[in-house]
Amino acid sequence: MLSPFNLPEGILLLITDELSSPADFLLHRHLASHIKEAKDGKTVILSVSEDVGRWKAVAAKSNINVSQHLDSGGLIFLDVLSQVRSSLEAGQPSLRSLMDLVVPTLAPSDSPLLVILDDISSLEWIGFSLLDITRFSRALYAKCRKANATLLIRHHNVTPDEPDDLFRHLLQLCTYHMEVRSLASGRSGSVSGEIALHSGLSAIPRTVKLIPRSSAIQYRLTDNGAVFFGRGTGGGVL
Amino acid sequence: MSSFKRKGTGKQAPTYPGTRPSPSSSSTIITSTGIPSLDDILGGGLPLSCSLVIAAPDLHSSYGELVQKYFIAQGLTCGHRLFVIDDDADRFVKSIMWTPGSGKATLAGASTVGEDDEQSSHQDDKKITIAWRYESMKPFQTTVSASTSNSTDDYCHNFDLTTCVPPAAIEGALQSGQLACIAIRFSDPDQPSTVRLLHRVIEILKPERTTSSSLSPPIRICIPSLGSPQWGELTRQDILYFLHSLKYILRQHPHACASVSLAPHISTDSWGGTGWLQKLGWVTDATLSLIAFSANPSLTSIFPSHHGLLHIHSLPAPHTLLPPSDKFSSLRGLAASAGSTGGGENNLTFKSTRKRLVFETLHLDIEGGVGERRTTPATTTFDGVDHAHDHASHAKLHKSAVAAVEVVLEDFGQEKPSIGIVDKAAEGLQVKPRKQKKSVAFRADRPDLYDF
Numbered sequence: 001m002l003s004p005f006n007l008p009e010g011i012l013l014l015i016t017d018e019l020s021s022p023a024d025f026l027l028h029r030h031l032a033s034h035i036k037e038a039k040d041g042k043t044v045i046l047s048v049s050e051d052v053g054r055w056k057a058v059a060a061k062s063n064i065n066v067s068q069h070l071d072s073g074g075l076i077f078l079d080v081l082s083q084v085r086s087s088l089e090a091g092q093p094s095l096r097s098l099m100d101l102v103v104p105t106l107a108p109s110d111s112p113l114l115v116i117l118d119d120i121s122s123l124e125w126i127g128f129s130l131l132d133i134t135r136f137s138r139a140l141y142a143k144c145r146k147a148n149a150t151l152l153i154r155h156h157n158v159t160p161d162e163p164d165d166l167f168r169h170l171l172q173l174c175t176y177h178m179e180v181r182s183l184a185s186g187r188s189g190s191v192s193g194e195i196a197l198h199s200g201l202s203a204i205p206r207t208v209k210l211i212p213r214s215s216a217i218q219y220r221l222t223d224n225g226a227v228f229f230g231r232g233t234g235g236g237v238l
Numbered sequence: 239m240s241s242f243k244r245k246g247t248g249k250q251a252p253t254y255p256g257t258r259p260s261p262s263s264s265s266t267i268i269t270s271t272g273i274p275s276l277d278d279i280l281g282g283g284l285p286l287s288c289s290l291v292i293a294a295p296d297l298h299s300s301y302g303e304l305v306q307k308y309f310i311a312q313g314l315t316c317g318h319r320l321f322v323i324d325d326d327a328d329r330f331v332k333s334i335m336w337t338p339g340s341g342k343a344t345l346a347g348a349s350t351v352g353e354d355d356e357q358s359s360h361q362d363d364k365k366i367t368i369a370w371r372y373e374s375m376k377p378f379q380t381t382v383s384a385s386t387s388n389s390t391d392d393y394c395h396n397f398d399l400t401t402c403v404p405p406a407a408i409e410g411a412l413q414s415g416q417l418a419c420i421a422i423r424f425s426d427p428d429q430p431s432t433v434r435l436l437h438r439v440i441e442i443l444k445p446e447r448t449t450s451s452s453l454s455p456p457i458r459i460c461i462p463s464l465g466s467p468q469w470g471e472l473t474r475q476d477i478l479y480f481l482h483s484l485k486y487i488l489r490q491h492p493h494a495c496a497s498v499s500l501a502p503h504i505s506t507d508s509w510g511g512t513g514w515l516q517k518l519g520w521v522t523d524a525t526l527s528l529i530a531f532s533a534n535p536s537l538t539s540i541f542p543s544h545h546g547l548l549h550i551h552s553l554p555a556p557h558t559l560l561p562p563s564d565k566f567s568s569l570r571g572l573a574a575s576a577g578s579t580g581g582g583e584n585n586l587t588f589k590s591t592r593k594r595l596v597f598e599t600l601h602l603d604i605e606g607g608v609g610e611r612r613t614t615p616a617t618t619t620f621d622g623v624d625h626a627h628d629h630a631s632h633a634k635l636h637k638s639a640v641a642a643v644e645v646v647l648e649d650f651g652q653e654k655p656s657i658g659i660v661d662k663a664a665e666g667l668q669v670k671p672r673k674q675k676k677s678v679a680f681r682a683d684r685p686d687l688y689d690f
Contacts, residue, residue, distance in 0.1 A: 018516075019516045019519045019520060019551060019552055024559065025559050028559065049482065049485075049486075049520070049521070051486070051489040051490070053489065053556075053557070054556060054557060057263070057265060057556075057557035057558070058557070058558065058559055061558075061559075081482070081483070081486050085483070088479065089433050121520070122482060122520065122521065125475070125478045125479075125482070125517055125520075125521065126475065126478055126479040126482050126483075126521075127475045127479055156516075156517075156520050158512070158513030158516040158517055158520075159512045159513045162512070185582065186582050186583060187572065187582060187583040188572075188582050188583070189564075189571075189572040189573065189582075189583075221559055221560045221564075222559075222560065223262075223558065223559070223560060225559070226559075
């Protein structure tokens with residue numbers, strides 16, 4: 001799963017990113033490989049901040065017709081904001097109704113299932129309490145474990161130096177933590193950022209090759225996806 | 239008969255005046271903010287269905303509102319529908335800038351005059367002795383000009399800050415419904431004003447969805463000062479929810495875009511806590527900070543030719559992974575550096591001249607060495623002051639104003655004041671017989687090492 005990293009299926013992968021190095025390319029890449037590899041696979045996207053149009057447009061670049069998968073039921077797109085809007089504006093934010101909506105889509109089956117939550121930080125910013133979100137994420141993960149599904153949670157890290165409470169909670173929950181960071185030297189034309197892979201608490205030791213920050217893999221975004229290369233081997237260097 | 243056939247039918251025509259397909263993807267339609275250099279930074283313009291947020295934290299200036307005025311002026315001249323959300327919107331729209339001259343004919347006339355000016359200044363430039371190997375190089379440019387970035391005239395108009403909008407144009411737009419002012423009228427302390435206005439925005443955009451989309455004019459929503467006292471007391475959560483929902487609503491309406499300026503006090507991390515501006519960047523499509531120097535005298539003296547720094551937090555990419563700006567912005571310079579050197583992004587600044595607001599690259603003056611790069615002072619004509627001199631010495635003096643070499647006149651038997659003082663005298667007298675364009679030149683403080 002996820003070609004340069006070789007992660008196992010059925011895990012909770014926490015992806016954190018920064019504003020100058022968004023990790024949405026990893027989600028799109030993941031979706032594309034999941035759809036291409038498993039013909040009868042199922043995907044559920046819980047989208048808080050992006051609309052379905054962008055998923056369609058980006059997937060079309062890698063020759064995937066999202067509308068077709070949406071029609072056939074292989075891909076379920078849940079617009080989170082439209083579900084929770086009324087409870088937010090009434091002043092009683094609750095993620096319960098969202099969970100009730102998600103549960104039926106996560107029925108255990110033989111076909112591989114992928115669940116993408118993009119992203120969890122916006123939920124906190126627009127008014128849900130930390131308790132609500134931690135409960136939601138725990139419930140979602142439990143459901144995914146039962147269905148043997150892979151769960152991807154994207155979290156925006158706005159204070160890299162001092163991790164927030166939501167991040168601490170997610171770190172305890174996750175199997176692996178993929179950290180997408182921008183270069184310390186600022187934005188560059190040939191390197192978009194770097195990726196490190198850390199182990200979470202529930203990971204089985206020594207099954208996946210971890211990538212410490214000191215030897216993080218660098219990537220460059222292109223129109224169709226990303227190009228990965230080791231440090232010092234990028235187009236700008238060689 | 240050739241076996242080669244043109245595959246497509248050429249470029250797709252823009253659906254409405256003032257819009258064009260984005261250079262990166264044909265499904266994105268972009269529109270101008272009214273400032274050519276800002277369009278360049280956004281990757282050609284602001285894409286429809288996207289939101290732009292300007293944070294201008296300086297309390298003593300109003301660059302954020304200035305950007306909004308450009309946004310409104312551009313929308314009015316293109317015939318877009320405009321909604322201005324502010325209690326004082328009436329007065330705000332009456333103070334926007336306008337194109338010099340009223341009709342198209344005068345516009346064309348003005349532009350040719352500008353070209354004449356430019357040509358004459360180029361001729362003056364030629365008088366400077368330039369080392370042969372640099373002579374064929376292009377003049378140093380710190381920003382993009384309107385003509386190069388925008389080929390069609392309708393896309394981005396040439397606004398002039400010295401010209402105010404004619405009241406008839408505003409009245410006409412208000413009566414025809416092209417322009418509408420929406421008051422905030424904060425009254426209910428239980429519900430934040432943002433929630434009510436979100437419903438209002440949805441109401442505005444609702445009919446848009448049902449009509450045939452390609453023919454109806456684009457909608458521009460403009461909020462000159464989000465979070466100012468007229469909005470009532472807003473929490474961080476209220477603002478983030480408002481902006482997040484606004485982005486969400488706009489995505490469902492491919493013919494609307496929004497431009498929001500934040501009130502100065504909420505534009506800094508000190509109001510919203512660490513990472514506040516980053517959060518803003520995540521919940522909107524494009525977020526820029528205009529950090530003016532006016533609050534800090536030391537910065538003003540370090541960068542005398544700029545008025546503030548531009549920080550880019552996020553850039554719009556509605557249909558692509560990579561923001562179009564990364565590839566197409568010549569000011570940011572990422573594309574130029576991508577190939578061989580892998581260099582970084584340019585530092586960007588802005589300055590507000592008498593006529594326009596310009597975003598440009600930041601350059602420090604060269605220190606030491608051969609001299610320093612300077613733009614010559616705006617008024618370098620001495621016709622008004624030294625009419626007593628004979629023609630020969632005057633010509634000599636004028637030439638020196640461009641090449642900036644110190645001149646001593648022997649006729650008077652006294653020391654001639656240095657050029658800087660003469661310039662001040664000329665400005666003080668306000669005598670401007672002939673307008674001269676600014677030109678960039680290298681000034682040598684001391685004799686060059688290789689001066690024979």
